[in-house]
Amino acid sequence: MTKKLMLMAGLLGLDALLAPLARAAGGKASDLVVVADTRVLDSEILLYFANLYNTNIVLFAVWTVVLTAAYGCLLGVVMDKLMALTGLDLTSRKIVEH
Amino acid sequence: MRRMATSLVLAAALALCAGAALAAEVAQGRCIEYDTAAKTITIEEYDTNFGKSHPYGVSTGMVSTYDVKDAKIGLTPEPGDILRIAYEIHGDKRAALTAYYDALGNKRVAIKVMNVTKQSLHGK
Amino acid sequence: MELMADSSWLYMYMPIAGVHIFWPGLVLIGFSVGVIGGFFGMGGAWMVTPGLNILGFPMAFAIGTDIAHIAGKSMVSTMRHSKFGNVDYKLGVVMLAGTMVGIEIGAQLVMWLERLGQVGPVVRWVYVGFLAFIAWMVFYDYAKAVSNKRKGLSGQHGTEGVTWYKALHRINIPPMIHFRASGFTCSAWLPIMVSLVTGILAGFLGIGGGLLRMPALVYLIGCPTHVAVGTDLFEVMISGLYGAFTYTLKGRIEIVAVFVMLTGAAIGAQIGTVATKYSKGYGIRLAFGAAVLCCMLSIILKQVGYTQSAAALILTTIGVICLYIMKIMFVGAARELREKKAGTQIG
Numbered sequence: 123m124t125k126k127l128m129l130m131a132g133l134l135g136l137d138a139l140l141a142p143l144a145r146a147a148g149g150k151a152s153d154l155v156v157v158a159d160t161r162v163l164d165s166e167i168l169l170y171f172a173n174l175y176n177t178n179i180v181l182f183a184v185w186t187v188v189l190t191a192a193y194g195c196l197l198g199v200v201m202d203k204l205m206a207l208t209g210l211d212l213t214s215r216k217i218v219e220h
Numbered sequence: 221m222r223r224m225a226t227s228l229v230l231a232a233a234l235a236l237c238a239g240a241a242l243a244a245e246v247a248q249g250r251c252i253e254y255d256t257a258a259k260t261i262t263i264e265e266y267d268t269n270f271g272k273s274h275p276y277g278v279s280t281g282m283v284s285t286y287d288v289k290d291a292k293i294g295l296t297p298e299p300g301d302i303l304r305i306a307y308e309i310h311g312d313k314r315a316a317l318t319a320y321y322d323a324l325g326n327k328r329v330a331i332k333v334m335n336v337t338k339q340s341l342h343g344k
Numbered sequence: 345m346e347l348m349a350d351s352s353w354l355y356m357y358m359p360i361a362g363v364h365i366f367w368p369g370l371v372l373i374g375f376s377v378g379v380i381g382g383f384f385g386m387g388g389a390w391m392v393t394p395g396l397n398i399l400g401f402p403m404a405f406a407i408g409t410d411i412a413h414i415a416g417k418s419m420v421s422t423m424r425h426s427k428f429g430n431v432d433y434k435l436g437v438v439m440l441a442g443t444m445v446g447i448e449i450g451a452q453l454v455m456w457l458e459r460l461g462q463v464g465p466v467v468r469w470v471y472v473g474f475l476a477f478i479a480w481m482v483f484y485d486y487a488k489a490v491s492n493k494r495k496g497l498s499g500q501h502g503t504e505g506v507t508w509y510k511a512l513h514r515i516n517i518p519p520m521i522h523f524r525a526s527g528f529t530c531s532a533w534l535p536i537m538v539s540l541v542t543g544i545l546a547g548f549l550g551i552g553g554g555l556l557r558m559p560a561l562v563y564l565i566g567c568p569t570h571v572a573v574g575t576d577l578f579e580v581m582i583s584g585l586y587g588a589f590t591y592t593l594k595g596r597i598e599i600v601a602v603f604v605m606l607t608g609a610a611i612g613a614q615i616g617t618v619a620t621k622y623s624k625g626y627g628i629r630l631a632f633g634a635a636v637l638c639c640m641l642s643i644i645l646k647q648v649g650y651t652q653s654a655a656a657l658i659l660t661t662i663g664v665i666c667l668y669i670m671k672i673m674f675v676g677a678a679r680e681l682r683e684k685k686a687g688t689q690i691g
Binding site: 152153154155156158159160162163168171172175179180182183184186187189190191193194195197198199200201202204205208209210 | 357359360361362412413415416417418419420421422423455458459585588589592593595596597599600602603606607610611613614618677680681684
């Protein structure tokens with residue numbers, strides 16, 4: 123059942139893909155390049171990252187992943203502490219999975 | 221715990237790398253010429269005074285040329301397009317004869333060229 | 345015109361995408377995805393990509409930003425559960441190959457569509473199909489639960505379909521691998537193909553993929569449910585981190601938006617997960633299905649050019665469902681604390 127549905131969803135997606143592509147097939151295709159506009163930034167931190175985006179995308183990508191993961195960890199720890207403070211019983215809740 | 225230690229070490233390593241990041245300038249303006257043979261782009265620079273009737277800024281009247289030999293160029297620039305260019309100023313490399321230098325002896329080397337006009341027409 | 349000038353403080357400049365974004369909308373999306381995801385136990389990331397796109401992010405940026413925020417959120421839940429719990433690491437690693445290749449294929453597809461200038465409409469229409477599928481699943485599940493209850497059957501999940509994996513395990517394409525934690529042997533290609541398909545969808549739509557991976561793990565691969573939960577969390581984390589990396593390399597990420605949403609999501613998720621403790625009945629599932637349909641409708645509105653109405657619809661929908669879940673949580677929590685207090689006074 124699920125497999126059939128997945129197939130159907132896939133076909134639907136494919137159909138949606140093909141229609142505009144048939145139209146676009148003749149057009150030329152080149153990569154879009156984005157330049158962060160550092161002229162309008164005041165914040166030092168934003169300026170640093172926007173500049174990094176323009177000059178060294180690999181380092182920017184490493185920074186993004188590390189910062190996101192680290193911030194996620196930090197939030198996890200902080201939220202754990204906060205929820206413990208509320209005094210609610212959080213051990214008995216069932217895990218709802220779907 | 222070990223993950224945290226790992227991320228701390230990584231963060232420290234990154235902090236070291238951070239010093240190595242180059243500073244680049246950004247200019248935006250109307251494309252005057254894209255010379256594919258000489259690999260240069262010339263624009264009329266705009267300022268950051270954005271408004272309803274002038275969403276890309278107002279012309280400063282300054283014309284500048286960029287060496288785009290090693291630049292990543294997006295949708296092909298045509299005269300009249302608004303371009304945003306990230307570039308570095310190379311001041312002390314006068315050896316290359318083909319390159320363009322401004323009055324101060326500086327050469328603007330583009331890293332990335334964004335075609336603001338054409339990109340905004342692209343499907344979002 | 346003056347009104348525009350006055351409301352400018354409501355718009356935040358995104359330094360990379362170079363767009364001005366209605367930041368209360370951004371906060372609301374982040375917070376809601378946390379509340380709704382926490383409550384229903386599935387990522388809820390399906391509303392982020394369309395939401396960001398409707399708020400004004402170019403589609404590729406919306407996908408990249410969504411996937412990065414998933415990576416962060418999976419770190420939050422990993423930290424909160426301290427460990428992954430029941431992960432079949434062998435299965436997880438085998439699936440990683442498929443997941444990562446899938447994510448990359450999905451991301452490349454997005455970039456290719458962007459080059460053709462078609463990424464917005466195509467991803468939006470695929471989303472419409474995808475959300476219709478989710479809504480159908482939710483309503484079908486609800487109808488089944490109601491009819492089971494009427495027939496006096498207990499158990500929330502039906503047993504139909506449980507045996508598909510038995511047939512799939514018989515596929516004998518080497519290498520055959522024994523997964524001890526899950527307790528079965530099958531061709532390595534089965535989990536790889538499943539993870540490849542979910543990976544492509546995850547990379548293309550900017551979702552965690554758990555929505556499809558979880559049922560696939562249980563019904564197609566034959567994992568025990570508790571192992572499926574842990575293994576899925578592991579996959580989401582890795583695929584999120586890889587997705588974030590590859591989308592950043594392609595320059596399609598807005599880091600400011602990631603952090604704003606991540607903060608909102610972390611707070612919202614606490615409210616959502618606690619609310620599950622006090623929620624009874626299936627009625628809320630209908631509300632969820634309705635929210636999915638509203639989200640789908642707003643994508644269509646955006647596609648046909650009514651961006652303002654699309655934004656109003658999607659923000660109102662997620663705002664209302666969020667308030668509803670918060671009400672469940674605060675009422676329930678207040679009662680629990682009151683009872684606890686009364687209990688200690690007696691004791």
